[in-house]
Amino acid sequence: MTTSASFKRSFDSIAEIFAFTAAMFEREGIDKQILPAVDLALEELFTNMVKYSTTTTQPVQVEIVPIASGVEVTLTDYDVEPFDVTKAPDVDITLPIDARHPGGLGLHLIRRLLDSIEYEYTKEVRRSRITFRKMHSGGPHGLATHKGGTNASD
Amino acid sequence: MLAIEFGPEGGVVIAGRLDASEAPRAQSFFDQVQGTVPVDCSQLEYISSAGLGVLLKTQKRLLGSGGKLKLTGVNSHLNDILGYSGFDQIFEIERAR
Numbered sequence: 081m082t083t084s085a086s087f088k089r090s091f092d093s094i095a096e097i098f099a100f101t102a103a104m105f106e107r108e109g110i111d112k113q114i115l116p117a118v119d120l121a122l123e124e125l126f127t128n129m130v131k132y133s134t135t136t137t138q139p140v141q142v143e144i145v146p147i148a149s150g151v152e153v154t155l156t157d158y159d160v161e162p163f164d165v166t167k168a169p170d171v172d173i174t175l176p177i178d179a180r181h182p183g184g185l186g187l188h189l190i191r192r193l194l195d196s197i198e199y200e201y202t203k204e205v206r207r208s209r210i211t212f213r214k215m216h217s218g219g220p221h222g223l224a225t226h227k228g229g230t231n232a233s234d
Numbered sequence: 235m236l237a238i239e240f241g242p243e244g245g246v247v248i249a250g251r252l253d254a255s256e257a258p259r260a261q262s263f264f265d266q267v268q269g270t271v272p273v274d275c276s277q278l279e280y281i282s283s284a285g286l287g288v289l290l291k292t293q294k295r296l297l298g299s300g301g302k303l304k305l306t307g308v309n310s311h312l313n314d315i316l317g318y319s320g321f322d323q324i325f326e327i328e329r330a331r
Contacts, residue, residue: 091254091255092255094253094254094255095235095255098251098253116279116280116311119280120280120282120315123253123254123282124282124283127254127284171319171320173318173319173320173323174320174323175320177290177293177294177297177324178294180290180320180324181290182283182284182286182287182290182291185283185286185287185319186282186283186284188318188319189283189315189318189319192318193314193318
């Protein structure tokens with residue numbers, strides 16, 4: 081069953097998002113081993129939307145669907161410019177500490193924790209949609225599929 | 235929810251979830267620490283990139299004066315995050331038993 085909620089564009093919503101995922105996992109009997117990775121991906125993607133799409137006040141919609149061996153999560157952001165999270169460069173984790181910065185680390189991390197992530201932008205309605213999947217152990221760590229840049233208007 | 239306090243012998247004990255909403259409070263706390271400081275992470279359930287940023291900023295400052303953070307009681311999930319971030323090359327890490 082799809083579980084859906086909308087969250088105000090504020091870091092204060094993060095605790096509500098975690099409560100939302102925990103309740104959904106409990107209700108649907110989903111293995112909680114994957115919950116930290118799902119929470120981390122949601123936090124990183126949500127906070128990116130809050131930080132970089134500052135011209136809208138629309139809430140961010142989150143949907144979670146149980147699938148075989150895991151969950152599929154979709155974040156939808158309305159009235160925003162496109163930003164394809166799947167195209168963000170990896171962080172060079174071999175740099176010495178003086179050259180390290182936290183920027184970009186969130187997207188770098190979720191690409192290693194998730195099994196797939198896709199981005200879609202619909203120009204006519206200025207809507208960004210990110211869909212990711214996280215499977216239980218047994219599946220590969222890191223992205224099994226890595227699609228992005230789909231523009232439904234093109 | 236995050237709990238952070240000084241433990242016995244000047245170490246730091248951190249528990250709960252270090253996410254973007256808690257990072258400013260954690261940073262304010264870590265800005266007070268000096269020297270070489272063990273950080274008991276055995277009750278730290280979750281950390282995101284915002285929390286990693288707090289640890290990185292603190293480690294840079296402390297290394298500049300000959301100190302450092304040492305992360306102890308690191309659970310499996312946290313260890314994965316630290317490894318994927320390359321922080322296992324920046325911090326001394328002791329896994330949870």
